[in-house]
Structures are given as C-alpha cells and as structure tokens.
Amino acid sequence: MRGDWRASDSLPEGLAAYRERFVAHLASVRGLSVHTVRAYRGDVTTLLRCLADSGHDDLGALDLPMLRGWLGAQHRAGHRRSTLARRAAAARTFTAWATRAGLMASDPGPRLVAPSARRGLPAVLHPQQAAAALHAAQCGADEADPLALRDHAAVELLYATGIRVAELCGLDLGDLDQQRRLIRVLGKGAKERVVPYGVPAERALRRWLEQGRPALARSHSAAALFLGARGGRVDQRIIRTVVHEVVGAVPGAPDMGPHGLRHSAATHLLEGGADLRAVQELLGHATLATTQLYTHVTVERLKAIHDRSHPRS
Numbered sequence: 001m002r003g004d005w006r007a008s009d010s011l012p013e014g015l016a017a018y019r020e021r022f023v024a025h026l027a028s029v030r031g032l033s034v035h036t037v038r039a040y041r042g043d044v045t046t047l048l049r050c051l052a053d054s055g056h057d058d059l060g061a062l063d064l065p066m067l068r069g070w071l072g073a074q075h076r077a078g079h080r081r082s083t084l085a086r087r088a089a090a091a092r093t094f095t096a097w098a099t100r101a102g103l104m105a106s107d108p109g110p111r112l113v114a115p116s117a118r119r120g121l122p123a124v125l126h127p128q129q130a131a132a133a134l135h136a137a138q139c140g141a142d143e144a145d146p147l148a149l150r151d152h153a154a155v156e157l158l159y160a161t162g163i164r165v166a167e168l169c170g171l172d173l174g175d176l177d178q179q180r181r182l183i184r185v186l187g188k189g190a191k192e193r194v195v196p197y198g199v200p201a202e203r204a205l206r207r208w209l210e211q212g213r214p215a216l217a218r219s220h221s222a223a224a225l226f227l228g229a230r231g232g233r234v235d236q237r238i239i240r241t242v243v244h245e246v247v248g249a250v251p252g253a254p255d256m257g258p259h260g261l262r263h264s265a266a267t268h269l270l271e272g273g274a275d276l277r278a279v280q281e282l283l284g285h286a287t288l289a290t291t292q293l294y295t296h297v298t299v300e301r302l303k304a305i306h307d308r309s310h311p312r313s
Contacts, residue, residue, distance in 0.1 A: 012057045015048045031190040043090035064108040088114030123254040125264040136249040149212030151242045153204040160201035162265035165258035172223040187284035
C-alpha cells in the first residue's frame with residue numbers, strides 16, 4: 001500500500017473515469033477554486049491508486065478498513081497531521097459523492113476519523129511594521145515606473161481589505177467603486193462580497209489607474225484591474241514576490257506573503273475594536289470559527305505584553 005502523495009497519476013481506466021467525474025462535480029457543481037480542485041484530485045488519486053494496488057477496479061471495494069489502511073500508510077510515511085486531516089476530508093467528500101451517484105452501496109466516509117490538524121497561530125505584523133512595509137512600497141513607487149505603481153497599489157489594497165491574493169488578481173476595473181471606496185470581490189465558492197478600503201489605498205489606486213495602468217495596457221488587457229509587464233492580468237506569483245520584498249525591507253518583521261497581510265489586517269481590525277462578525281464578512285469566511293482564530297492571535301499578543309510589562313507576570 002502506498003503512502004507517498006506522489007503516487008503515479010495513472011490509474012486503471014475505470015477508476016480514472018470516476019476520478020474525472022468527481023473532479024468535474026467539484027468544479028461545476030460545487031464551484032471550488034482551481035487550486036482546491038487540484039488538491040482534491042491529487043488526494044483522490046492516491047486513494048484510488050491504493051484501491052488499484054489491492055487488486056480492485058471498482059468502488060464497491062472501497063470500505064472502511066481500506067480507507068483506514070490508506071490513511072495509516074500515510075501516517076507511517078511521516079505525513080503531518082494537517083495533511084492527514086485534509087486527505088481524510090477529501091476521501092469523505094469522494095465517498096459521499098460516489099454514494100449519491102449510485103457508484104457505492106453505502107458510504108464508509110463518515111466513520112473515517114483522522115487526527116485533527118493543529119492550527120498554529122499565524123505570523124502577523126505589528127501595526128508599526130505594517131506601516132513601514134507600506135511606506136517601503138510607496139517609496140519604491142516611482143511615477144516613471146508603472147510596475148512600481150502597480151506594486152504599491154496592490155500591497156495597499158491587500159492590507160486595506162484583507163482579501164486573498166487570488167481575489168486581488170481576479171479584480172476587474174468594473175469591480176472598483178472609487179467614489180465610495182468599495183471593491184466587489186468574488187471569493188471562494190463563487191461567493192460575492194463588497195469590501196471597503198481606506199484613503200491610502202484609494203490614493204495608490206488612483207496613481208496606478210492614471211499613470212501606471214495606461215502604460216501597460218494592451219489590446220488583450222481587457223478589464224483586468226492589475227496588469228503584468230506584458231499587459232495581461234497579473235500573475236499571483238508576481239504579487240507574492242512583491243509582498244515578500246516589501247515586508248522583508250522591514251527590520252525584525254516575519255517573512256510573509258499576501259496571506260500574512262490578510263492575517264495582519266484581520267488582527268489589526270479586531271485589536272482596533274471591530275466586531276468579529278464584521279471581520280468575518282470582510283474576509284469572506286464561511287464560518288465564524290475560522291475568523292475566531294484571529295482572536296487567539298490578539299490574546300497571545302496581550303499575554304506577551306503582560307509578560308514583558310507587568311511586575312508580577
């Protein structure tokens with residue numbers, strides 16, 4: 001039984017067909033992102049490879065002992081708890097779909113238990129570090145360099161709104177309401193939300209739209225808000241690199257990408273007195289439990305301040 005996630009992508013024809021039907025369901029019916037669908041496909045591939053290696057080519061043999069054996073092999077291979085938890089969730093999603101589709105007589109998935117993932121506290125910037133990082137981006141925004149203007153506007157908007165990097169790169173010009181300082185964001189599961197942004201982000205966006213974007217726009221640029229050097233929609237990898245660079249310019253700041261700015265924005269909102277449900281709405285979290293992670297960050301910070309400052313800490 002194979003525990004390596006790099007198990008061959010090749011499967012017997014029948015099992016491969018089931019996998020592709022499942023992937024199509026995730027993309028078209030559930031509306032999951034490309035990255036999420038890719039992760040599910042990889043996890044289900046390892047599961048079906050395990051089934052094929054045991055001499056079966058139909059889903060009827062995918063029972064609870066086999067699911068447990070598959071997960072146990074990955075545990076022995078040294079995979080992290082978070083990885084095991086994700087793969088167990090993928091397996092449960094797959095068996096639930098297969099049962100509804102009439103490919104399995106009963107669903108063993110609900111009885112598959114995996115170790116819960118330990119959610120570590122995310123690294124966040126202190127407000128002074130965030131200000132320094134944004135200042136570094138602004139100082140680099142030479143009006144003669146459209147890419148520098150783009151980078152400054154992108155970093156300001158990421159921190160101002162807490163949106164995901166994929167959401168930022170997917171923005172169109174029509175999603176921007178400059179008069180009311182609002183953006184319309186298409187989040188996970190194709191869920192739409194409206195997020196406000198502040199004056200510094202508004203200024204950076206105006207400079208980008210008036211002086212930067214026209215210099216990069218081409219006939220194929222269409223309506224994309226942020227453009228790459230060749231005029232197409234900017235790639236997420238470019239924005240990740242930009243964030244790492246501007247944060248890296250701040251002494252003592254933890255290394256982080258766009259998601260770190262998202263964590264920081266959420267933490268600073270809560271520390272500033274924002275309501276938890278309002279932050280949930282701004283971030284586009286499906287459940288309040290996800291947003292509550294940031295309350296733990298603020299508590300940890302308060303404890304650290306107490307330990308440093310209180311005479312009887």
